[in-house]
Each structure stands twice: as structure tokens, then as C-alpha cells.
Amino acid sequence: MTTSIESEIEHARRGRTAHTAVELSGVGKTFGTGTGAVTALRGIDLRVAHGEFLCLLGASGCGKSTLLNLLSGLEEPTTGTVSVNTARPSFMFQEAALMPWLTAARNVELPLQLAGQGRGARRERARELLELVRLDGVGDKRPHELSGGMRQRVSLARALAAATSTDGSAQGGAPGLLLMDEPFAALDAITRDVLQGELLRVWEATGTTVVFVTHDVREAVRLSQRVVLLSSRPGTVVREWSVDEHGPELHDEITGRLRQVITSHAA
Amino acid sequence: MPPELVERQGGSSTDDSAKALAGLDALDTPTVNRVPWWRRASSSVLPPVVALVLIVVIWQVVWASAVLPEFKLPAPMAVWDSFLTIVADGSIWSILWTSISRAFLGFAIALVIATPLGLLVAKVPVVRSAIGPLLSGLQSLPSVAWVPAAVLWFGLTDATIYFVVLLGSVPSIANGLVAGIDQIPPILPRVGRVLGARGLASARHVLLPAALPGYLAGCKQGWAFSWRSLMAAEIIAAGPALGIGLGAYLKNGSDFNDIAAVFSAVLLILVVGIGIELLVFRPLERRVLRARGLALS
Ligand SMILES: Nc1ncnc2c1ncn2[C@@H]1O[C@H](COP(=O)(O)OP(=O)(O)O)[C@@H](O)[C@H]1O
Ligand SMILES: [Mg+2]
Numbered sequence: 001m002t003t004s005i006e007s008e009i010e011h012a013r014r015g016r017t018a019h020t021a022v023e024l025s026g027v028g029k030t031f032g033t034g035t036g037a038v039t040a041l042r043g044i045d046l047r048v049a050h051g052e053f054l055c056l057l058g059a060s061g062c063g064k065s066t067l068l069n070l071l072s073g074l075e076e077p078t079t080g081t082v083s084v085n086t087a088r089p090s091f092m093f094q095e096a097a098l099m100p101w102l103t104a105a106r107n108v109e110l111p112l113q114l115a116g117q118g119r120g121a122r123r124e125r126a127r128e129l130l131e132l133v134r135l136d137g138v139g140d141k142r143p144h145e146l147s148g149g150m151r152q153r154v155s156l157a158r159a160l161a162a163a164t165s166t167d168g169s170a171q172g173g174a175p176g177l178l179l180m181d182e183p184f185a186a187l188d189a190i191t192r193d194v195l196q197g198e199l200l201r202v203w204e205a206t207g208t209t210v211v212f213v214t215h216d217v218r219e220a221v222r223l224s225q226r227v228v229l230l231s232s233r234p235g236t237v238v239r240e241w242s243v244d245e246h247g248p249e250l251h252d253e254i255t256g257r258l259r260q261v262i263t264s265h266a267a
Numbered sequence: 268m269p270p271e272l273v274e275r276q277g278g279s280s281t282d283d284s285a286k287a288l289a290g291l292d293a294l295d296t297p298t299v300n301r302v303p304w305w306r307r308a309s310s311s312v313l314p315p316v317v318a319l320v321l322i323v324v325i326w327q328v329v330w331a332s333a334v335l336p337e338f339k340l341p342a343p344m345a346v347w348d349s350f351l352t353i354v355a356d357g358s359i360w361s362i363l364w365t366s367i368s369r370a371f372l373g374f375a376i377a378l379v380i381a382t383p384l385g386l387l388v389a390k391v392p393v394v395r396s397a398i399g400p401l402l403s404g405l406q407s408l409p410s411v412a413w414v415p416a417a418v419l420w421f422g423l424t425d426a427t428i429y430f431v432v433l434l435g436s437v438p439s440i441a442n443g444l445v446a447g448i449d450q451i452p453p454i455l456p457r458v459g460r461v462l463g464a465r466g467l468a469s470a471r472h473v474l475l476p477a478a479l480p481g482y483l484a485g486c487k488q489g490w491a492f493s494w495r496s497l498m499a500a501e502i503i504a505a506g507p508a509l510g511i512g513l514g515a516y517l518k519n520g521s522d523f524n525d526i527a528a529v530f531s532a533v534l535l536i537l538v539v540g541i542g543i544e545l546l547v548f549r550p551l552e553r554r555v556l557r558a559r560g561l562a563l564s
Contacts, residue, residue: 072461091461097454100559101476111462114472134288144560147295149288162462191291197284 021177021209022048022071026080028234029066040066042234044080053203053210055224057217057254059262063235064213068179071211086209087176090162092183096151098143104154105130105139111162129157132202149191152183156202163208178203180212184219196222217255227254231261341527346534349527358511366497366512367539369425373432374493381437381489385444385482386470399445402438410435410496414503423506428497435496436489443485447478479555487548494540513539 027044030037040063048054056064069075070082072089090111098107108126117125130139133153143151163176184192200223203210214220220227221243229238238261241250323343329335330342341349353359387394388402413434417427451474459473475482501514509515513536520528 074457074460088463091458093454093458095454097458099455099458099473099476101479101555110472114463114468134285142558142560145297145299147292147297149295150292158462191295194284194287194291198288201284 019049020047021050021052021084021086022046022211023083023085024070024080027067027070027077027082028079029063029070029075030078039234041070041077042236044235044237046228046237048209048211050086050209051207052226053200053212053224055220055227056211056213056230057215057220057227057258058230058235059215059232059258062230062232064215064230065181067230067235068181068211068213071177072179084177087163089177089179090159092152092155092159092178092180094182094185096143096148096155098151098154098158100143103140103142104135104146107143107154108139108157108161111158125161126157129160130154132160132205133157133198147191148187149195152187152195153198155183156199160202160206160208176208178208178210180210182213182215185214185216192219199223217251217258221251221254229254229257229261232265338524338526341530345527346530349525350531350535353516353531362511362513362516363535363539365510366501366514369428369512370432370490370494370497370543373429373497374436374490376429377433377436377440377489377493378486380433381440381485382444384437385441385448385485388441389445389448395445402441402445405434405438406442409499410492411499411503414500417500418504422508423504424508427504428500428509431500432493432496436493439492440482440485440489443488444478444482446485447481448474450481451477480552480559480561483548483552483555487544487552490543490548491540494536494543498536 024044024046027041027046028039029041030039032038044067056067058064066075068091070077071084072091073084074091098104099110102110105123105126108129109122112122112125127136127139130136133156135150135153135157138146138150143154146154159178159180160176163178184195187195196219199210210224212220212223224243226240226242228240230236231238239257241254243250246253327343330340350359353362384402388399389395410431413431414427417430421427421430455477456469456473459469464472497512498514498517501509501512502518505515505518511519513532517529517532517536520526520532
């Protein structure tokens, strides 16, 4: 009797999680205790579907990075629960943060190596991923020999490798979760523009779930299917927009709302 | 596949984007100016050679002017002859071997002790606050200061020599490793963690390679200190059980008032010290720094 109920619950849970890559409920994060405590996030409820491209938008210091850290498991929430139903989440930062002593290809291989994959499979996968980010032929270069945009693409390839490295059977890009913390913020405008297009192409080709943090409304609208606006101190969800359902006025609407949020903090 | 993407990314725009990317890559890739090897060699070899020749010429002139008596300042040729004597009777090989083998063995033992010690000091806060200052302090204490104590403890044996060498080089190497680890940009261990590096894997794949430049600098200094300490120990602690190394050869020259032998010993000590640095440490450091784009001009 109990087994059938359990299996029913299990079945229901599976049915739901099949579509949910990430689920946050009532998530709060407070740094420190007592008078010096900073509440970075409060009462965040958020679901991200498998294969979805979600943008977290907000002013500086509103807890965007903290939210990504919670998703990646680098930090634990103070309240609420975070559940991630994908292969290990992988991270991309504002800096490429490549290991300067490794070649581009060896950087991409690193997460696979750490996951215990054999050398041959590793090499092959790194070659594929570098080709995906259009960097075939630079695998032997060191990070300092590459431009900022190329480094960031190597970093993307590495993140994709990490997202699909959890078990050796994950072949040819089993969908993972890509957490991106203002990855293009340090690039010049032209490179940023091209890389945004590239990211969309890669996302389309790999089917990964992407949670992309930015404070640039234009970038958010261009890239994502859904934009979530966070308020500051503590960070809470103000509103979200589904990008497909809105016309060209969406950019102005979000900008207006972001401005309101920021203005409310004026002393 | 998200439907709206198909509209956004038509086939031709993907092509355009590939071309734009290729163009950007071509424009932005840092260019490297390769200096031909002969020019590099001539600019790094010529100046020291000229300086050396100048020094010998000045030496010769001062000697010829006879402002200093012969027993204080020998002629360059006299020193050369003295050097040729030990080459001719073959004793130079045993002298060099005695000292260099000791220095290498001492340095190797120092590496084995200093590496885990440095890791501990860098990563364990209690250890750092307990012995960190002591380690830096020892670096500024001339290790000759230990010779008298070592002679009393170990007598005139190899143990005395190695004890002094270790006290000279261990602090440098350990401190180098600590500095190397302290200088790792914090983003790298974080990235390592996100990529799945934990514990030992993190030390092996992230921490140690990232700290390598500092560690190598420490090793280089550690070598200099170990060579210096060895010479001090050999000069002060001479005895039949210790054989004749460069230090003892120098001491003998001094005891016999043979200024030419003293000069030839000092020059040999200098040449070996510089030689090891140029042949071993410089190329190693160059390779490590060059691989990371940290040019060593
Ligand atoms: N480790 C930490 N300790 C204390 N406060 C922190 C820490 N990390 C972030 N904060 C605080 O949390 C808030 C949100 O930070 P963050 O997530 O970095 O914002 P964002 O990425 O949106 O700019 C900020 O006010 C910041 O000062
Ligand atoms: Mg941030």
C-alpha cells in the first residue's frame, strides 16, 4: 500500500521536475549576523524550465551574483530551498578566468579531467566544443595569446564541458545548466554584440538551460525568453516579463521599471 | 528549439556572425614581436662580457701600478696560473664535486622539507600565525651564525654542513611558496571549485600550478642561500672528516698566505653560483613565466 503511494508521489515529482531545471522557493540569503548583517536576497520564488534562457536583471548590489552562487552550490541559502535538476551547473564569470598555465584546449579539458574522463575522450570533446565556439585551430594557444572575446569563448566552451561532464555517458551535450554572471560586461561593444549572437547560437545548438545575469536591459531583451527584474537590498523579484509576448516597447517598459526601483533607493 | 530563435538567426546572419567573429579575432589577437635569437643573445651576452673584460683590465692596471703589495693583490695571470695548477693536478674535480654535490643534496633535502612546510603555513591559519614570522625572521638571519652551534652539536662532520645549509635555504623556499599561494587571484580557486576540483585535486590542478612562479622564485633564492651557507660552513668548519671543498680550498690558500689561490677560489665560488643559476634556474623560470605570458625581459 505504502509503496504504491510512494511511487505515485515519486511519479508526480518526476512529472514536474522533468520540465523544471531550477526551482527556488522562499529563498533568502543573509550575510553575517547581528547589526552587521546584510540581507542580500529575500523570499525569492523562481522556476526555470529545461532549455529556457532566463535573464536576471537588476542594479549593482541587488544580489544577482549571490543568487547564481546559490544555484551553483558555492553558497547555501539562509532560508528556503534551492533545487537544481540538471547535470552539475557550470559558471561563467565577467572575467574569463582561464588557467594561465594551460592552453585553450587544456582549459576546456580541465572539468572533464576533474570528472575522471580518459585523455582521448577529453581531447575529442574539447575539440568539438572549441569548434562550437568557432575557435578551431587555437587550441594550442595560451590565454595570454588570445583576445578578450576569444578568451571569453574559451571560457564558454569550458563551462559547456563542465555542464556535460558529470558522467561519461553524457554524450554530445546532454542539457546542463549554464550560470552566467555578466559574462560580456568587460568586453567592448562590438565584441559584446557579436558574442551575444554567438551565445544564442550555442544555446540553440546545445539545449542547455541558461540563467544569465546582467544589468543591461538591451542585453536582457535581446538574449532571453524571460526577464526577471530584481529589486535591491534586499533583492526580491519585482516583476517578470515574457519576451515573446511583448513588442518592441518592452525595452522601454523594463527600463522605466528598473529606474523606479533604483529611484526608490535615493536617500 | 525555441521558435523565435529561428527567426532571429536566419542562415545568412549566422554566416555573417561567423565572419564578424573571425574579423574581430584577427583584429584583437595580441601580436607578439619575435626578436631573432642572435640579437637576443648579443644583447644579453655582450654587456656582461664587456664588463668582465673591463674589470680584468682595471685589475691589471692597478696591479701594474703597484699601489698594493704583491701579497695583497695578485696579478690576473698569477691567479690564472694558480687555477691551472689545480686543473693540472686534477684536484679541481674533487674540490668541485665535494662542494657541488653537498649543495645539491642539501638543496634537495631543503625542497623536501620546505614544500610541505610552505603549504602548511599558507593554508593553515594557526600554523601561519605560529611560525610565519619565525620563518621570515630566519630568512634575514645569516646562516653562518649557526656554524659555531652546529660544530658543538655535530662536531666537524657532514651533519654540521647540512644543518647550516638547511637553515639557510628552507626558509627561502617555504616563504617563496607561501608568497606564491598568497598571490593566486581568488577567482582561480573559485573557478576550480565550480569545475569540480576539491581537496587534493584542487591542490594539484589549481593551487600548485598557480603558485609555481612564486615557488620557483623561492627556490632560486633558496639555492643562492644554500650555496652561500655551504661556503660559510666549509670555510669555518674545516677538518679531515670533511674533505676538501671549495671553502676548504679557500681557507687553505689563506692559511698559506697564497693570495693567488684565495682569488682563484673566490672566483670559482662565484662562477659555480652564477653558473647554476644561469643553467638551471633561469631557463626554468623563463619557461614557466613565458607560458603564462609574464615576460621576463
Ligand atoms: N560574502 C559576502 N559577505 C557580505 N556581504 C556580501 C557578500 N557577498 C555579497 N554581499 C552583499 O550582498 C549584496 C548583493 O551582492 P551581489 O550578489 O554581489 O550583487 P550583484 O551581483 O547584483 O551586484 C551586496 O550588498 C553585497 O554587499
Ligand atoms: Mg555581481
